[in-house]
Amino acid sequence: MKRKKLPKQKGKGMTILCMETTCKKEFSWTHKIVNEKITQPTCKLSGKKISTCKHLSKHRYRVRVHIPGTSKRLARKILNSTTYEMALIEAIEFRTEFMEDLTGQTSSTHEKVYLNYLVAAQIEYLNFLRNINVPEHERKNRTEKHIKEQKKCLKLFNESLTKNKVNKRTITLEKITPQHVGYFHSYLINDLEYANSTYNKKMSSLSTFFGWAIDKYSVEGKNPFTKVQNRSSFVDKDSITKKEFDSLLNIIKPENGTVTSKSKKRAFQRNLYRPYLKDALRLALHTGGRREEIVALRWNMIKELDNKPAFIHINNFKVERMAGEATKDKVKPKIFPITAGLMQILNDLGYKNNINSSNYILCPDRDDLSTATIMDLISKGFNHYYKQLNTGRRLLFKCLRKTYLTYLDIAVNGDTKTLSSHSTDDILKKHYIDEKIVSSAVKNLNIFEE
Known part of the structure; x- marks a missing residue:
């Protein structure tokens, strides 16, 4: 069983927890250099290096989030991902949802090295819409209703990927192609049966997101939504008598x-x-x-x-x-x-x-x-x-x-x-x-x- 590791520049609050009933030890690091020698934390049961632990299969990544307004209280979640990279994305999602439920605002702390993953970029985009870490001269006053609508559109796109067996957590922005746009197109029309005007709005929202992401992260290639054709829609001009x-x-x-x-x-x-x-x-x-x-x-x-x-x-x-x-x-x-x-x-x-x-x-x-x-x-x-x-x-x-x-x-x-x-x-x-x-x-x- 390959053991789990934490990099030196690890994500905020990331740890490894041993789920063995008699252990339950939590590690905030897995290796470091002391006096030019590689050092490891020790196993609680054997007292030997963590790499020799007999229960590596029970090691899980876990994230800790500080609860605002308290001195030391933490919210914790055991993560499902088996690789550090995917566990980090899962941790970012948890931290964002937890802070949003608690305060109405998303967390502004993200690990930049992994932001080119689709889900992490979506989280950062919602922060951008809320003017979090946005220079003052670039800020726009958007309503919470508008932001929630954009969040819903991103969620629908992710649902279309999941339906077609595409892992939203592992795919990067560079790998999104017109084929994935086609999945979204089919999901909106065939599964959700949206009217043409609603379809156009959802597609426009995703095109705007990808335009922002391509510029933000210097993604190579064109916006995969550029060739989406607006569907004809009837503009309701009914007035009241x-x-x-x-x-x-x-x-x-x-x-x-x-x-x-x-x-x-x-x-x-x-x-x-x-x-x-x-x-x-x-x-x-x-x-x-x-x-x-x-x-x-x-x-x-x-x-x-x-x-x-x-x-x-x-x-x-x-x-x-x-x-x-x-x-x-x-x-x-x-x-x-x-x-x-x-x-x-x-x-x-x-x-x-x-x-x-x-x-x-x-x-x-x-x-x-x-x-x-x-x-x-x-x-x-x-x-x-x-x-x-x-x-x-x-x-x-x-x-x-x-x-x-x-x-x-x-x-x-x-x-x-x-x-x-x-x-x-x-x-x-x-x-x-x-x-x-x-x-x-x-x-x-x-x-x-x-």
């Missing part, structure tokens, strides 16, 4: 809000009704804003023209995240023209008492609520209540934005993009805001021709 929207608002009541949710352990009931849900949907319909924009609206974002409320000026959060910290100040903001319909909503929510204040327009008392929680409740609330209309259609919250943009484009004769301008208030008014277009939108934009 006045009848549907009015009916939707009418059924948003506490007694209609109960829904059964399922977790890994049990099913439970929750109520999706919230007092601010109707106002959120009305604001979304009359501004065309995304969820995070609606939730972030404050009264001092309202700007005037000729001493009258004319538009709401808000940062374009989505594009700013894509641009990164270094260039986000150059991203054009969003402009929401204040139409008669929107002004009515603002008045209903207390415009006169909140002029120029920094209070939130929607749900101002949110001490115990995060932005993410409110966003989640808005979209889930819309979906839940709309289903109860039984229209035969499947509309999502984003249909309100589509409805607004459709009417806005008609109102401003195709100049919709002009309302996404730029920069500070002074520059905004002097150089970017076309008052004629804002006035045109304010005058002509009537959602549902109210």
